[in-house]
Amino acid sequence: MPYKKIKEGLWADYSKKKTNIKKRLSEFKKKGKASNEEIFEELAFCILTANASAKMGIRSIDAIKDKIHTGTAEEISKSIKGKHRFWRIRPAFIYETREYIKEEFGNNIKKMLGSFNDPYELRDFLAANKRIKGIGYKESSHFLRNIGRKGYAILDKHIINCLYEFKVIEENKRPSKRSEYLERETQMKNFSESIEIDIDELDLLLWSRQTGEILK
């Protein structure tokens, strides 16, 4: 499909969904100003969504909200069984991440996030940290976006698919390392600039085209 058609198609869709998209983004912004507990819950949500369905993630986080701040990995695991594919390992990830933030930052996740000036250094930190478990580049970007940080590409299966169809990227393959992630992120940014749709809005737009919904 020629570039011009793609741009027109996206804009037609964007005009319809614009209100919902903006609304969702303002919710993300608001979340960023919430308590340490709520922000940690958002991080836990992202740990849960990796290679699980979005609905599974939402359903699961609701089930364990009362357990994730104080419960053991086993307790979290018990609450999530039957609601999530990876009911044994993901609670362990959440637990380990929580204990790390407790040890290093006195349970103050906002302090942790605030200790970086550069947004990409912050993401590198989250993605590369071996004690922040279950969070790679995609989920790190997802998390930061969900707490109102802007400008990151969230390169999941759906977005990669779209970008490939649009010929923005050359391979229909999820990035498996940092350099690939950054490269495709730049390509998506260039595309978003050229069609004049903000990258954060473009992410929600493309995702909604694949799934029919504007979730998180």
Add this chain to the structure above:
DNA sequence: CCGACAAGGTCTACC
């Protein structure tokens, strides 16, 4: 009804 396959990736072990 049943087999195949997908579901917002990341971690670990091994070469």
Add this chain to the structure above:
DNA sequence: TGGTAGACCTTGTCG
């Protein structure tokens, strides 16, 4: 040391 299979795991959906 840098890269890549295999593990994680179950449920819903589609032919």
